[in-house]
Amino acid sequence: PGEECKFEDVVCVSPPCDPVKVCSPVRCEEDLRTCPDGSTVGRNPEHMCHFFPCSDITPPVICDLECKPGEECKFEDVVCVSPPCDPVKVCSPVRCEEDLRTCPDGSTVGRNPEHMCHFFPCPDITPPVICDLECKP
Numbered sequence: 001p002g003e004e005c006k007f008e009d010v011v012c013v014s015p016p017c018d019p020v021k022v023c024s025p026v027r028c029e030e031d032l033r034t035c036p037d038g039s040t041v042g043r044n045p046e047h048m049c050h051f052f053p054c055s056d057i058t059p060p061v062i063c064d065l066e067c068k069p070g071e072e073c074k075f076e077d078v079v080c081v082s083p084p085c086d087p088v089k090v091c092s093p094v095r096c097e098e099d100l101r102t103c104p105d106g107s108t109v110g111r112n113p114e115h116m117c118h119f120f121p122c123p124d125i126t127p128p129v130i131c132d133l134e135c136k137p
């Protein structure tokens with residue numbers, strides 16, 4: 001699983017103490033998707049926090065292209081001259097769920113495709129501190 005840079009509070013002996021930068025495992029939102037059969041699935045931290053697939057009779061085919069950040073491997077149908085034709089693997093921009101989070105100030109934010117579809121941060125009066133620690137992909 002991938003890691004991401006986060007800030008952690010430290011035991012503070014002489015305040016004020018700033019949080020420290022650490023690499024920690026990717027944590028996805030804990031929402032669930034309801035499948036057509038009524039079962040639910042969560043998010044997969046190893047696949048940019050997209051939902052796990054709903055149960056299917058056929059096992060999923062793995063899309064294993066190496067794509068750029070902000071892109072994901074997907075299967076696309078092709079114009080078929082001589083059936084049967086299998087879909088081809090392509091890298092395409094990440095598409096996040098289109099839900100919104102309501103911020104404390106009443107504004108809303110969507111999901112960021114370049115950061116594993118986590119929600120964009122809510123507006124803050126204080127400027128953000130950048131976490132720039134290099135973590136394992």
